[in-house]
Structure formats: structure tokens, C-alpha cells
Amino acid sequence: MQYPIWDVPQLGGGMVIAMIAIFHVTIAHFAVGAGLFSAVTEHFAWKRGDQLMLRFLKDYIRYLILISFILGALSGVGIWFSISLVSPEATSALIHQYVWGWATEWVFFLVEIVAGYIYYYTWDRVSPKKHVIVGWIYAVSAYMSLVIINGILSFMLSPGEWLQTREFWDGFFNPTYWPSLVLRTISAVSLAAIFVTIIANIAHGYSREERHRIITAGGRWLIPLALMIPVSVWYFARVPDAARDLVTGQAIAMTLFLMFGMAASTLVGLYAYFGLILKRRYINLETSILLGLIAFMATGSMEFVREGIRKPYIIYEYMYSNGILREEVEVLSEKGVLSWAPWTATAMGTEISALNQDQRGEALYRAQCMRCHTLDGVNGIKLLIKNWSENSIRHALENLHEEQYFMPPFIGPEQDLQDVTRYLLSLSGGSDVSDASMSEKEGQS
Numbered sequence: 001m002q003y004p005i006w007d008v009p010q011l012g013g014g015m016v017i018a019m020i021a022i023f024h025v026t027i028a029h030f031a032v033g034a035g036l037f038s039a040v041t042e043h044f045a046w047k048r049g050d051q052l053m054l055r056f057l058k059d060y061i062r063y064l065i066l067i068s069f070i071l072g073a074l075s076g077v078g079i080w081f082s083i084s085l086v087s088p089e090a091t092s093a094l095i096h097q098y099v100w101g102w103a104t105e106w107v108f109f110l111v112e113i114v115a116g117y118i119y120y121y122t123w124d125r126v127s128p129k130k131h132v133i134v135g136w137i138y139a140v141s142a143y144m145s146l147v148i149i150n151g152i153l154s155f156m157l158s159p160g161e162w163l164q165t166r167e168f169w170d171g172f173f174n175p176t177y178w179p180s181l182v183l184r185t186i187s188a189v190s191l192a193a194i195f196v197t198i199i200a201n202i203a204h205g206y207s208r209e210e211r212h213r214i215i216t217a218g219g220r221w222l223i224p225l226a227l228m229i230p231v232s233v234w235y236f237a238r239v240p241d242a243a244r245d246l247v248t249g250q251a252i253a254m255t256l257f258l259m260f261g262m263a264a265s266t267l268v269g270l271y272a273y274f275g276l277i278l279k280r281r282y283i284n285l286e287t288s289i290l291l292g293l294i295a296f297m298a299t300g301s302m303e304f305v306r307e308g309i310r311k312p313y314i315i316y317e318y319m320y321s322n323g324i325l326r327e328e329v330e331v332l333s334e335k336g337v338l339s340w341a342p343w344t345a346t347a348m349g350t351e352i353s354a355l356n357q358d359q360r361g362e363a364l365y366r367a368q369c370m371r372c373h374t375l376d377g378v379n380g381i382k383l384l385i386k387n388w389s390e391n392s393i394r395h396a397l398e399n400l401h402e403e404q405y406f407m408p409p410f411i412g413p414e415q416d417l418q419d420v421t422r423y424l425l426s427l428s429g430g431s432d433v434s435d436a437s438m439s440e441k442e443g444q445s
């Protein structure tokens with residue numbers, strides 16, 4: 001609340017985060033899975049004298065470095081950049097609570113990158129034994145960064161005991177920690193495996209037989225996807241009750257996204273087992289890219305659900321999506337939020353104390369609503385309240401959370417409520433519309 005936030009016209013800050021995050025999460029999971037795949041595959045390839053897999057791995061790692069190190073690192077910075085502009089309080093809370101967690105994660109990330117480059121550049125230049133060790137260093141450090149980030153991400157949805165104790169480990173090993181780690185591990189190895197099938201098709205110098213053998217080897221790593229449904233059930237058994245209610249019926253969009261994610265994953269897993277392993281089918285380039293896109297959408301859907309069911313909180317039962325702490329609500333309900341958000345006035349070139357009534361309404365809107373609503377773009381408030389009467393607006397404001405469970409309640413004294421109502425009325429274009437239009441609106445909906 002105290003920090004200014006980024007006003008992204010049309011798109012809204014949340015959308016910017018989502019676009020960067022889905023991209024980043026996919027690449028990051030892929031990098032983790034690819035590390036494990038390479039280390040295990042190289043280990044066994046040397047043992048069995050499997051020259052083909054050794055040759056392929058070298059190609060694979062080159063693409064891995066190009067894609068995951070460059071795009072992964074860039075989009076990772078993009079996430080920090082966007083979350084700290086859009087949700088500064090939550091970013092600050094996470095850094096304060098988990099500063100050593102982040103520090104450890106960054107060290108693992110550094111080790112991962114350095115080991116990855118050494119792994120690639122020492123190919124055929126050091127003894128197999130040494131090379132496999134470097135591969136394992138890469139794989140383990142990449143996995144460790146997942147182990148740590150998973151603690152912090154799952155904490156945001158299910159802080160558990162932490163809400164009472166405020167202890168690092170209570171928040172870290174929170175109720176969804178383990179199921180979430182298993183889900184992410186499955187998704188990591190499957191993304192890596194799909195990538196194997198793509199590279200097997202585009203890398204040069206392999207015969208059809210050889211490509212086929214590589215695809216079958218990669219296909220085995222897709223089989224764990226068949227476990228997606230039972231592990232998701234385990235996961236949802238551990239999320240907070242209210243969040244689970246959303247996916248089990250209250251929010252159709254969430255339910256559909258979840259079902260899509262689970263079904264797509266399971267089908268790819270079954271296809272891998274029956275098609276690739278048992279029937280030894282071949283996957284051509286188009287199909288492997290298609291599988292990659294399905295995996296991308298499934299990953300995106302699952303992340304969307306995780307983010308969605310956390311609403312109206314950004315850190316469950318601790319901080320609302322708009323940065324207001326639950327423990328502040330009592331004080332803020334009396335005093336109003338504006339003294340906590342001086343930047344809202346600065347944005348209008350003045351100070352809180354000098355705001356007139358219209359400006360106060362806008363400032364309050366910026367403080368409490370702008371995080372999720374744009375004026376006339378994504379989730380645009382103007383369209384949502386088009387032609388609404390004063391009464392309907394007022395009624396919605398008093399029951400924000402009940403109207404749409406996504407939203408935190410409006411927080412502030414009577415005066416603030418009136419000011420925002422006036423401001424919204426000016427946006428709705430319904431100012432001179434009498435209450436007659438309210439029944440009209442209800443008739444429509």
C-alpha cells in the first residue's frame with residue numbers, strides 16, 4: 001500500500017506478470033528437467049558405450065544453453081522487475097521473510113549456469129567420469145533452485161502454521177510444499193522429454209533409425225505425467241478450504257483450466273507409454289512441437305489455477321491482492337487507506353491533504369482497485385459498471401468480496417465509500433440515470 005504501483009494502461013500489471021511468468025516458468029522447469037535428463041542419460045550412456053546418446057546429448061545441451069540460459073535468465077529478471085512494480089508490498093514481504101532462501105537460490109542458480117557452461121565446453125575434453133560429475137553438479141544445483149523456489153511459491157497459497165508462528169521453516173515446508181514439488185518435478189522432466197523429441201527431429205546428422213531410438217529414450221521421461229491426476233488430488237487436499245472450493249465448483253473458469261491441465265498432461269503421459277514405448281511409434285517434428293505447445297498450455301493453466309485460487313489474497317490470509325495486510329484492516333477501516341498511499345496523490349500532482357472529493361475517489365480507486373482493473377482494457381472497470389446507477393455501485397462496493405470472490409473487500413470509512421462511489425459513477429456514465437436502470441441491469445443479468 002505504501003509503495004507506488006505501476007499503472008499499465010489497457011493491459012494491467014497482473015497481465016504483464018502473467019505473460020512473463022508463464023514463459024519463464026516453462027523455461028525454468030525445462031532447464032531443471034533437462035539437467036536431470038542429461039546427467040542420468042550420460043551416466044548410463046558411458047556405462048553402456050552408447051555413442052548415439054552421447055552425440056545427441058551434446059546437441060541437446062547446446063540448445064538447452066541457447067534457450068534456457070538466455071531466455072530463462074532474461075525472463076527471470078523480467079519477473080522480479082514486474083512483480084516489484086506491480087506488487088511491491090508482496091515482493092517486499094517475500095524478500096523480508098525469505099532473504100536467506102533467495103540468497104541460497106541465487107547461489108544455486110549461479111552454480112547451475114557456470115556448471116552448465118563447463119558441461120558444454122568440456123565435452124570430449126575431459127574424462128567421461130569428470131564430465132558426468134559436472135553434469136550432476138549442473139543437475140543437482142538446477143533442481144535445488146526448484147526445491148527452494150517451490151517453498152516460497154507454495155507458501156503464498158498455503159502459509160499454514162506460519163500465520164501464527166512467522167517461522168521461516170513453517171512457511172517454507174508449508175502444507176502444499178511436497179505435492180507441489182512432485183507436480184513441478186513431473187512437469188520439469190516431461191518438458192525436457194518433449195524437448196528431446198523436438199531436438200531429435202531438428203538436429204543434423206542422424207538417420208531415421210537413430211532419431212527413433214532417441215525419441216523412445218526421451219519418451220520414457222513422459223510417463224510420470226500419467227500420475228498428474230493423483231498428485232493433483234493430493235495437492236488440492238492440502239490447499240486452504242476456501243481455495244479448494246473455488247476449483248471444485250465455485251469458479252467455473254478455474255475448474256475448466258484445472259481439468260484441461262490435468263487431462264492434457266495425463267493424455268500425453270498415456271500416449272508416451274502406449275504409443276512411444278509399447279508400440280514404438282515415431283514422433284515427427286510437427287507432432288513434437290504440438291506436444292510442446294500442449295505442455296506449454298497445460299503448464300500455463302496449472303499456474304493460472306494456482307494464482308487464481310489464491311485470490312483475494314496474494315499471500316493467503318495474510319496480504320490481500322492489493323497489498324493491504326489483513327491485520328491492518330481494522331485500523332484502515334476507520335482511518336481510510338489514503339494516508340497509507342501518499343503516492344496516489346503524487347500521481348495527480350498534489351498531496352493527500354489537498355485532494356478534493358473527486359480526486360479522493362480516484363486516489364482511493366488507484367490504491368485499492370487499480371492492481372486488478374484497468375479503466376477500459378483488461379478487466380476494464382468502465383465496461384464492468386457501464387450505466388450502473390449510484391445505488392448499484394454503492395451496493396457493489398459494500399459487498400465487493402461477496403459479489404466476486406476474487407476481490408478483497410473495500411476498506412475505509414463512510415466518507416471513502418462515498419468518494420469512490422462518486423468517482424465510479426463518473427466512469428459508469430450512469431450519473432444521470434435514475435434507479436430505473438438498476439432494475440434494467442438486473443433484468444439483463
Ligand code: HEC
Pocket residue numbers: 311312321322365368369370371372373379384385396397400403404406407408409410
Ligand atoms: C484482486 C483483484 C481485484 C481487485 C483488487 C478488485 N477487483 Fe473488481 N473485479 C475483479 C475481477 C476478477 C472481477 C470479475 C470481472 C468479470 O466478471 O469479468 C471484478 C469485478 C468487479 C465489478 C463487477 C462486479 C459485478 O458483479 O459485475 C466491480 C463493480 C468491481 N470489480 C469493482 C472493483 C472496485 C471498486 C475495486 C476496488 C475497491 C475492485 N473491484 C478491486 C478483480 C479485482
